[in-house]
Every structure is written in structure tokens, then in C-alpha cells.
Amino acid sequence: MNFQKKIDELKIKLPEAKPPVGSYVATKISGNLLFISGQISITDSGDLIKGKVGKELSTQDGYEAAKRCGLSIVAQAKVACDGDLSKIKSCVKLTGFVNSTDDFIEQPKVINGASDLIAAIFGDAGMHTRAAVSTNSLPLGVSVEVDAIFELN
Numbered sequence: 001m002n003f004q005k006k007i008d009e010l011k012i013k014l015p016e017a018k019p020p021v022g023s024y025v026a027t028k029i030s031g032n033l034l035f036i037s038g039q040i041s042i043t044d045s046g047d048l049i050k051g052k053v054g055k056e057l058s059t060q061d062g063y064e065a066a067k068r069c070g071l072s073i074v075a076q077a078k079v080a081c082d083g084d085l086s087k088i089k090s091c092v093k094l095t096g097f098v099n100s101t102d103d104f105i106e107q108p109k110v111i112n113g114a115s116d117l118i119a120a121i122f123g124d125a126g127m128h129t130r131a132a133v134s135t136n137s138l139p140l141g142v143s144v145e146v147d148a149i150f151e152l153n
Contacts, residue, residue, distance in 0.1 A: 003085035006121050007074070015044065015068075017075040021139075027080040029152065033092070034080055038147040039072035040139060041065035050141040054104030057143055062106075066096060066113030069146035073114070074121060077150055091118050091128040092149040099138040107132040114146045 007014065020026050020037060028035045041049035053062035073094075074085075081087040096111030098104070111132040119126040128148075138145050 014075040017079040032152045034150040036076045036148040038145040039069045040142040041068050041144040051143050054101035059106045059109050062110035063113035065144040067117050070114035070117035073148045089151040089153045090125040093129045094148050095131045096146045097133050097135050099143050100134045107134050
């Protein structure tokens, strides 16, 4: 499957792959696995999507924030693969963190934003294992962070 063609068909505009803001790398290839560091929720104009899901943000707002994280994951993967997404064999796992209130219980629905995007782009190769975790805070006050592991050809 031509993943770039699918991105074009879906009229998806990938964001610029941002460099890390700390003492780590954005991506790392080990053997045939590509690890992508946590990508935070950022709008298409570059603004942070901040706030607690269940308070300032709805589940749907969180879903959209997670989708933005998914877009950043794909952008990072593309850079790590030297612009050639056909090097990706499958998405192995996503781990999503939701900045949410103590009583919020819809973390899986929020992280579906990233999962649905990855599945839409990569088809069967995008079907992955996953964790959706609640947290009381995330870096810079963002609402969602998602990291990923891909298998390479």
C-alpha cells in the first residue's frame, strides 16, 4: 500500500516534525523497530492544545487533540524513514496519555483520535496494540500526548 498516496487521498496535511525540547531524540531505530517519542497536542497553526479533558475540554475535543498527536507521529515517522513511508511495515503500539479530571473515564475514546488516524492512513498495517492512560498533568499543560512504535520493512 502506498501510504503517502493514502495521506493525499484523505487530504491530510502533515505538520512539520518538531525537534525535541529536552535531552532526548524524537525518533530512534533499533533493529527493525522505530520508536517515536511522545508527541503533544498542537493545532495546525502551532498553538498548544491545553486543558483538562473533563473540565475545559470535552471528550470530542480530546479526540481531536489526540488526532493532532497522531499527525505528528506520522510526520516524525516520515522524517525517520527519509521521507519514504513505504519503509513502514506496521504500527505495533500507541501509548496515549490524557490530561484529565479524576472522575474522567473516557480515555480510550480520546486516544481513538490517534488510533483512528493511524488506521485510516496505514490500513491493516495500522492496527496496533494500545494503552490509554489518565494523568493529572502533561508537559506545558497540553491535553494529550501519544508515543508510538512501528515495525520497519
